[in-house]
Amino acid sequence: MVDLEKLERICGAPGISSFEQEIGRILEEEYRELGLICQKDGLGSVIAVKCGDRPGPKMMIAAHMDEVGFMVEAIDENGFLKLRPVGSWWSHLVLGQWYTVVTRDNGRYPALMGSMATHGLPAEIRNKTVSMEDVYLDLGVENREEVLALGIAVGDMVVPWTHFEVMQNRKYVSCKAFDDRIGNYIMLEAAKRLRDAAHTPLYLANTVQEEPGLRGARTAVEWSHPDIAFAIDTTLAGDTPANQNICSLGKGVVLSMIDSNSIAPRKLVRYVEGICEKHQIAHQYAVFNKGGTDSGNIHKAFDGVLNMTLSIPIRYMHTNHSMIHTDDVEACIRLVCELVKDMSGEIFERLL
Ligand SMILES: [Zn+2]
Structure with missing residues (x-):
């Protein structure tokens, strides 16, 4: 067992x-x-x-x-985080997912991988994969200062957030x-x-x-x-x-x-x-x-x-x-x- x-x-x-x-x-x-x-x-x-x-x-x-996860590469003036992948990721799979930013003092902050809205998306964008360079993490803050106040800094670790799920057939588990x-x-x-x-x-x-x-x-x-x-x-x-x-x-x-x-x-x-x-x-x-x-x-x-x-x-x-x-x-x-x-x-x- x-x-x-x-x-x-x-x-x-x-x-x-x-x-x-x-x-x-x-x-x-x-x-x-x-x-x-x-x-x-x-x-x-x-x-x-x-x-x-x-x-x-x-x-x-x-x-x-x-x-696999990411490292914080930069914090822009609006408080969005640019990330550097550590291990291989396909950008297709990260958009709209939850992540946790972990600071050097072990502070943990939930954040969303931002994405474009589907509304009015031109076909040439809809049909291609977003470049990892264009992916960003959204902590739901107003500006860079609010991010820095949380103790988040360049080089901090970003890990996937999920819950541990026992599936319908209880031998299948997801995490x-x-x-x-x-x-x-x-x-x-x-x-x-x-x-x-x-x-x-x-x-x-x-x-x-x-x-x-x-x-x-x-x-x-x-x-x-x-x-x-x-x-x-x-x-x-x-x-x-x-x-x-x-x-x-x-x-x-x-x-x-x-x-x-x-x-x-x-x-x-x-x-x-x-x-x-x-x-x-x-x-x-x-x-x-x-x-x-x-x-x-x-x-x-x-x-x-x-x-x-x-x-x-x-x-x-x-x-x-x-x-x-x-x-x-x-x-x-x-x-x-x-x-x-x-x-x-x-x-x-x-x-x-
Ligand atoms: Zn692996």
């Missing part, structure tokens, strides 16, 4: 790339309750080590803590930031289920700054120096009229074969498939030439790290309201637990 209350808390924390302190603190607190102390690398990734002194290959699991807070949740839940198990050394890395280019993974892999590593992330589901591909919500954990910056080694894919089959864990596949995960920087570390990505299919990725299926989350947690329990020096040698 997915703990929806915990998931809501994890997704709710504001945290674009380089602003991951609050979500990091929440995760540290959760790991502490499981008896695990987290450590941080120099960029701020939060890493929990379990069974660090035991024999066996070191296994790293990585999921990024940052969410912001499932990319990739669902990965943080899965690692936490796996650590909980493995609490009393003795297994290969495990490094659970909650990484920073994935969205602008997998930066946290580069340092977290140095810190952990694993022999084998899995990234857990979300992958685009193609089961709606808007997106079509081979991944669907509710069909299981996704074994990602290829994306824009990593290809899963065949022997490792076969091994993970075998674990899924042995434990009757629902699984499906993704074969993409776009997108990327922390794996992109993990597999190239040192003289090469055996690595692949396990994904949760997601609808409406990089929007204010993404959607996932709890059966896929449960399948991924079970797979992670079985992979950790199964790993040994002998198995690792066979995978090389």
Whole structure:
């Protein structure tokens, strides 16, 4: 069973790339309750080590803590905010949505992404996408001074605002930031289920700054120096009229074969498939030439790290309201637990 209350808390924390302190603190607190102390690398990734002194290959699991959002770029004289996207956004999807501006003193202010009125819109404007350069955030103030008085400044973080919604079929849930807070949740839940198990050394890395280019993974892999590593992330589901591909919500954990910056080694894919089959864990596949995960920087570390990505299919990725299926989350947690329990020096040698 997915703990929806915990998931809501994890997704709710504001945290674009380089602003991951609050979500990091929440995760540290959760790991502490499981008896695990987290450590941080120099960029701020939060890493929990379990069974660090035991024999066996070191296994790293990585999921990024940052969410997509914006940074305040300028405040105009009428009090409207110009924004710089952090992570990829499609301007089509931001107009008319709610956002939260978070100040350096943790002040939080709701604001609307302004848009043109539909009335009298010429066809050439109606039929094209607004440039991100023309997008602005409206706090509902009279002028720049009122914005400054709130403590809002250039460089502040702007995050999507949404509510956590359990859908009509209660296995479907919608919220912001499932990319990739669902990965943080899965690692936490796996650590909980493995609490009393003795297994290969495990490094659970909650990484920073994935969205602008997998930066946290580069340092977290140095810190952990694993022999084998899995990234857990979300992958685009193609089961709606808007997106079509081979991944669907509710069909299981996704074994990602290829994306824009990593290809899963065949022997490792076969091994993970075998674990899924042995434990009757629902699984499906993704074969993409776009997108990327922390794996992109993990597999190239040192003289090469055996690595692949396990994904949760997601609808409406990089929007204010993404959607996932709890059966896929449960399948991924079970797979992670079985992979950790199964790993040994002998198995690792066979995978090389
Ligand atoms: Zn993403």
